[in-house]
Amino acid sequence: MDGxxxxxxxxxxxxxxxxxxxxxxxxxHALGARNVVEAADGADAYRELREFSADIIVCxxxxxxxxxxxxxxxxxxxxxxxxxFAAIIMLTGHTEMHRVLEARDAGVHEFLAKPISAKALxxxxxxxxxxxxxxxxxxxxxxxxxxxxQIDFKGLDRRRAAVAPSDAGDSALDFIDxxxxxxxxxxxxxxxxxxx
Amino acid sequence: xxxxxxxxxxxxxxxxKVTYGPDGxxxxxxxxxxxxxxxxxxxxxxxxxxxxxxxxxxxxxxxxLPVEARGPSIKAVFGIAHDIKGxxxxxxxxxxxxxxxxLCRFTENRTLxxxxxxxxxxxxxxxxxxxxxxxxxxxxxxxxxxxxxxxQAVIAxxxxxxxxx
Numbered sequence: 001m002d003g004x005x006x007x008x009x010x011x012x013x014x015x016x017x018x019x020x021x022x023x024x025x026x027x028x029h030a031l032g033a034r035n036v037v038e039a040a041d042g043a044d045a046y047r048e049l050r051e052f053s054a055d056i057i058v059c060x061x062x063x064x065x066x067x068x069x070x071x072x073x074x075x076x077x078x079x080x081x082x083x084x085f086a087a088i089i090m091l092t093g094h095t096e097m098h099r100v101l102e103a104r105d106a107g108v109h110e111f112l113a114k115p116i117s118a119k120a121l122x123x124x125x126x127x128x129x130x131x132x133x134x135x136x137x138x139x140x141x142x143x144x145x146x147x148x149x150q151i152d153f154k155g156l157d158r159r160r161a162a163v164a165p166s167d168a169g170d171s172a173l174d175f176i177d178x179x180x181x182x183x184x185x186x187x188x189x190x191x192x193x194x195x196x
Numbered sequence: 197x198x199x200x201x202x203x204x205x206x207x208x209x210x211x212x213k214v215t216y217g218p219d220g221x222x223x224x225x226x227x228x229x230x231x232x233x234x235x236x237x238x239x240x241x242x243x244x245x246x247x248x249x250x251x252x253x254x255x256x257x258x259x260x261l262p263v264e265a266r267g268p269s270i271k272a273v274f275g276i277a278h279d280i281k282g283x284x285x286x287x288x289x290x291x292x293x294x295x296x297x298x299l300c301r302f303t304e305n306r307t308l309x310x311x312x313x314x315x316x317x318x319x320x321x322x323x324x325x326x327x328x329x330x331x332x333x334x335x336x337x338x339x340x341x342x343x344x345x346x347x348q349a350v351i352a353x354x355x356x357x358x359x360x361x
Contacts, residue, residue, distance in 0.1 A: 003220030008213040017279050019243045023286060026236065030229035031221050055210055062278055085206045093282045093300075115285030115293055118229030122221055129211055135204040145203075 004129060010035045012054035014045040014071065015091070016063040020114075024058055024091070027118050031125075042066030046074055049082040056128060058112075058121075061092040061103065068092075069106045076107040076142050084142070085135060087128045091116065107143025109133070233286055240287040241328065244280060248325055251276040255317050258309065266309045273317060274303045280324065291336040294344065295324050302351060312354055319347060 011028050013036060015021045021038045028036050037052050039045035043066050045059070057075070061068035068090055076084050090108040092099070103111060110124040133144040214220075251273055258269035277299040284292025299320040306313060323343055326332070332340065 001222040001224075002217050003222040003225065005215045005217065005220040009210065017282075019240075020279070020282065022239075023233070023236065023283070026232055027229055030232040031225065055213065062275070085204075087210065091282075093278055093297075114282030115287075115290075117286065118233060119226050122226060122229070129214055132206070132208045132210070135206055137202040137204065138200065 004126060006031055006033045009033060009055045010053055012037050012039060012045060012048060012052060012057045014039045014057060015060040016041050020060065027121055030118060031122055042071030045071060054086055056087045056089065056125060058089045058091060061090055061094060069103060072106040072108055089124045104146055105141060109144050237287050244328055247276050247280055252321050255321055259314055263310055270303055270309050274300055288333045289327065290334050291327050291332055291340045292324060295320055298347060316350055316354060319350060323347060
């Protein structure tokens with residue numbers, strides 16, 4: 001059976017818990033990744049990004065002194081950010097809706113609820129490869145389009161007409177993340193985001 | 197009124213760096229990766245023992261302090277419980293994740309930690325020590341359910357007393 005070969009992808013693993021870093025790195029290696037760099041905190045990770053062109057950042061939320069959200073915001077909007085478009089998977093033990101929305105609004109691509117499994121981590125990597133999203137810039141947000149076609153929103157529908165796919169990328173937008181907020185999600189939708 | 201927005205189509209660099217084929221991540225590769233995690237079990241048991249020592253030290257530190265000074269120690273308890281919660285289930289100790297989560301929820305939103313609240317923390321730490329000491333895997337079956345029910349009953353009783361005051 002076929003699958004994605006991850007050998008050429010660059011991964012940056014950011015977690016202040018050395019055991020968690022070791023676990024994620026071990027899993028990535030077991031999935032065929034060859035280029036995995038670790039960082040013990042957000043500031044360290046930001047410095048690493050200057051030298052290491054990370055394709056996918058796997059980042060914990062609970063860190064100090066710079067927590068995961070602040071790190072994500074720095075990657076996305078820092079004036080000297082080496083790659084504001086880097087794909088970011090946030091590892092989190094937080095499952096409350098307001099937390100998930102907060103991370104989404106900081107600009108993460110995917111969430112992964114802890115405790116992790118190899119299958120769950122791979123599913124997030126695969127989602128990033130197969131479903132690339134355009135980036136949206138508004139006065140209050142910069143990050144991947146927060147509208148996910150596969151989730152059926154029960155909130156107020158602010159979506160507008162389609163934008164034609166660009167030749168620059170593979171993604172097409174059915175709707176536009178126009179920055180209007182809040183976009184509420186049900187607990188089932190939160191669970192789907194966290195657990196795949 | 198929605199914000200003015202800009203859409204930036206980012207070239208799909210990732211897709212250009214991966215190939216899809218028989219040398220990629222298939223079902224067998226995933227199973228091998230899960231087995232690699234399982235092989236870390238003995239390391240996990242050492243890590244979590246260290247965490248249990250640390251969390252107990254934070255609890256004892258809180259116990260030795262007056263109520264109004266216990267905040268930082270309790271925050272430390274939360275931090276370690278959060279780590280325990282985030283790891284247990286990866287190594288087959290789902291009950292550790294559940295206990296860690298319960299302890300996190302208990303410590304997260306309270307502002308006052310009197311001796312009764314500390315007793316709840318102590319009971320959770322004792323429960324986690326028992327799970328690891330007796331290598332209770334998964335959610336612990338009926339014994340695990342009884343354990344959780346007992347802890348939840350203690351919390352409920354404490355909440356009832358607190359709301360009556």
